[in-house]
Amino acid sequence: MTKRPHIIIFNPDEMRADAQAHLGNPAAVTPHLDEFARTDAVSFSNAYCQNPVCVPSRCSFFTGLYPHVRGHRTMSYLLHPGETTMLQELKEAGYYVWMNDRNDLTAGQIPGWTESHASEIHYGGQKPQGPGPVNPGLRGEPGSKDYYSHFEGQLKVDAEGKNYNADDEAVDAAIDRIRNRPADQPLCIFLGLMFPHVPYRVEEPYFSAIDRSKLPPRIRLEECSGKSKAIEMIHGYVGMDAYTEKDWDELRAVYLGMCMKVDEQFGRLVQALKDEGIYDDCAIFFLSDHGDFTGDYGLPEKAQNTFEDCLTRVPFLVKPPKGVELDPGVSDSLVELVDFYATAMDFSGVTPSHTHFGRSLRPVLADRKASVRSFVCCEGGRMPGESHCDEYHRNGKNGASPSIVYWPKMRTQADDQGHEKGIMIRTDRYKYICRPIGRDELYDLASDPGERTNRIDDPDCAGIVTELRCKMLKWLEATADIVPYTGDSRFTPEMLWARVRGLVPPDKEAEVRAMIRDGVPFPTIMGYCRELHGEN
Structure with missing residues (x-):
């Protein structure tokens, strides 16, 4: 049998695609990812997640299924027994599966369930963590401009000039497992990080490394028309109108500093693979679960049911094992994160245990101009009355407390139209968002890449809307459900x-x-x- 490659999955949380320098951001500092894309991998500039928040996104890309197939579209419904993941499938096929304790994938209340997906789980908190912010009182009192900003700014450093965090500990543990790997099993490493998830905070040298003058223009909500009710409501609740452009630039620079730290951690992991002489034998995947507003549309963090590129377009870099044809560099082919599942299973030689909707990216790895999709989709939100699907109502009969920094988003979720369900379909030119209630959206990305002007009511676009609705209907019909491979007896x-x-x-x-x-x-x-x- 052909030797199975090691599968290395590096998964930052909440990282935008345009936080990488090689995708055109002049302020980004990502030398390791840039070099990786230039020489050894394909970086997909048009990779899209299937849900703009972490749990549904991970449930999707680790199974190859869309969120609607099994109802994984909330933060509180994770995978249950009877469902499986790539991690579990690789483990059962003989892989030694290591992961850190960044879950957001399997239901944690079921004894032994999460553990069944790995050979080893690294539990953090074993080493002292770095000191807190330089300005610990920055949030201020209710009503201050930073109360809901998630901005904490510069972190202190310890006596060694470092701020050692949970991600550093997890990366070090993964490197240790690589150096002390089983001799008779291929490795699967799933390294799920917290950075660059909010709060926005980072230490030196990353804090000062981002040149604020090079930041690209921010997409301002005042320049937009016809945006979703979710964006309008969250914008009203966060109360950041007093933020100046200098304030936003500082928040954006800190976020990019966090991404710079992620880049350095990735570089350390890659170097460990090279030092151990197994780099060529590895299939390496770098992908984020979703993005972050980071000041676009006057917002911090993310939302569960809006589909702007800053939230749905994510970093996705793939290095195949040696021997697989490769055309390294940037590809603008449309891909989805469900394609991660298909590609990793393809490289491993393990047959999926269930129907899935991912497509192996081998053709695009061999030729960056090749295409596996003509459109991509993303989905999120809830139907009216599904109060169990929002975080606000799950915090008790009186809802979430306004003291919670996530309150603006959670309060918006309490509104049926603020949390209205939606599906995005995006072609190489157009993005259409369809909602059962509320406001549909259409953007011509050729003339409006910032998605500022909703043209859903433009009569000149009626034919385009009809065409995209038809594509979405056929996609939903084709992916509505899956039938298990095993059959049942009709009789006892x-x-x-x-x-x-x-x-x-x-x-x-x-x-x-x-x-x-x-x-x-x-x-x-x-x-x-x-x-x-x-x-x-």
């Missing part, structure tokens, strides 16, 4: 025995019952029983 053993007992001599009863118990097809059993009864 006693029901089957009742159908043949009149044909079976007493001395053959035990034999026929054994056939029924062992799952012999009923037509075979019936034929045998008729022979026993003397029928032709």
